[in-house]
Amino acid sequence: MGGIRPGRVVATALTAAAATLLAGCGGGRAAGDENTIVVATFGDFGYDALQADFAEAFPDLTLETRVSEFDAHHQQLQTQLAGGRGAADIVAIEEGWIPQYRESHELFVELGALGASDIKDRWAEWKWEQGVADGGEFVLGLGTDAGPLAMCYRTDLFEAAGLPTDRDEVSALWPTWEDFAAVADEFSAATPDVAFADSAENVYGSMINQAPEGYFAAADDSFIADENPVISEAFALAGGLAEAGQTAQVKPFTQEWNVGLAQGGFATMACPAWMLAQIESAAGEQNAGVWDIASVPGGGGNWGGSILTIPAQGDDTETAYRVAEWLTAPEQQKTLFLEKGILPSQPEVYRDPEVLGDVNEYFNDAPVGEIFAASADSLAPNYRGTRDFSVRSRFQEALGRVEEGVQSADEALADALEQAERDLG
């Protein structure tokens, strides 16, 4: 009666059950330690530099940072919000992503009632406005850094093209974007083999960021890209550079951008404060002192910067708030700038003499504190519609088509408008 033992049946059943269980539990996340506050960020927010101070301020808490890549970070948050679990205690959201979370703000903790309303004056007004929903009733998050724009340029390429290299003289070359385009022509005439700007998208984006309204009306969030002269003018100017072959067609942070930076493939690039570290690491030691920083054409604009939010699904949202408040407090913001070059969005901090006096060695000892503070001060609030995120990429793709020579600037703009309207459907 062939070796069937009851033991085997049990073992088999157990194996089957275990396999099923294992398969079912794959996605589970171990519950976090209750004395740990997890901050999820993309890129380096510099919080490691604050660890010692943190230990002093919160002796019984541990600060843990979870860093993901930009897109992945924001998409993870989407999934975690949709699933109702898994989000960090404090989550940084970049300014471009904030508008769409205004719709789903009930998934976050309202910070006004926890004390955020009392410290509103810390931030520049435009920054505070970025982090609120419901017409200011609902405080979604606390501002961290800001990205007031400047224009980085390569002194060696400027010299080769017979242009001035001193940063004040360079700033004086381009009070407006039209002047910038004129300098591009002059540059290309002298050195036709080198692109003047990194990409049409960046020039265009900087121009849009300087305007009070872009694709959507601040008053009622309606789509106005088709009638807003800011859009057509910026597109024509950036598209003109693209048509003339004066852009290197590289998107920031891509491999080609890295190579372009390291090999001097382009002479200028709009750069917010946080970009400097990226340029330095991509261009490498061999380019130290080659880059310098001038003011951006058309006055100050902002690119990037985040707010710290607290998803409502967290276990201890009040402690999370205390930590978020501490992280964005003036003393910590100042430390972050001096240690990591991350520019605060709080006027009191960026006007601090120590901040103003800061210079960046890599960028030819440029007085970055002074440059970016001035840019932040001249910055006008820029309204981003709820659907801004989905529409913006249509215009970036369109400029890409102009750079590739597939379409003229006019055709590309018409196409982008049509696609954007269809997306909004």
Added chain:
Amino acid sequence: MMVASTSPPETPKASSPAGGEPGPKRESWRDRLARWDLKGTPYLLILPFFAVFLGFGLFPLLYTGWVSLHDWHVVLGDQGFVGLANFARLLGDPNFWNALFNTLSIFLISTVPQLLAALGLAALLDRRLRGRTFWRAGVLLPNVVSVVAVALVFAQLFGRDYGVVNHVLGWVGIDPINWRSGTWASHLAISVMVMWRWTGYNALIYLAAMQSVPRELYEQAEIDGASRWRTFWAITVPSIRPTIIFTVLVSTIYGLQLFAEPQLFDPKGTAGVGGNSREFQTVTMYLYEEGVRLGDAGYGSAIAWALFLIVLVFAVFNYRLSRRIASKD
């Protein structure tokens, strides 16, 4: 563990404890357990697969179907039942048709030459070679490399300004090609990636099948004076017909779901758009763009279901086609 314990239930087939036994002796619990083991254990053994399939295959499929009938935002959730509106929108969506065209185009450009090359490669490996194992293991190597690494390396090879491919083309006087702009250039570049990764893999599957073709057939053919080429088409290919059908089916399913290679090939980042004119946006990328990036889960689910149906249709079509091609006898 599983494999080891599958055999016992088959061996005691002859035992049949109850029925034919002489006398009305009551079954002991031991016998009953044994009988249950005989009948039940096979089901238990295959149960994990079906449990996992229910959880991770069938349920998502049905749930996706349910979501596709709603206006559903990833974060905001269900915004109401809309019936087949998402599917109606799909039919009139030029971006979807563009993505479908790209998918089929890349699928054809990569799969047809790939399987033919794999067949040829297998035929070569099937012959007496010095260092056979080395060559056989070698062809599988590309498949072992992570798809992300492959895509990143190829994305650089096909770079416009600093890419090796353009550099080499420059030697023979061909102007730099922008591999990410233009439908055919981008499809070709992505197909090269897919071919590089999968040719060796399919070759090994073919090789395994070829090894079981009776050698006498070849000897006979040799005696009859058939050429190598003719032997290959008249004996080898028909003999491994089921394997060819299998690889065609698997390649169809994989090819129509192509995602990682084109996604990582896009220098503009992981937006899922596939080039500034959507030159190489595949259906899966479009699904990703709408469903994940723009958060329109309802529409994304409709795309997913459409893709499922398309894969099904193509799988059946290719099955019939490959059966016809492979049965020349």
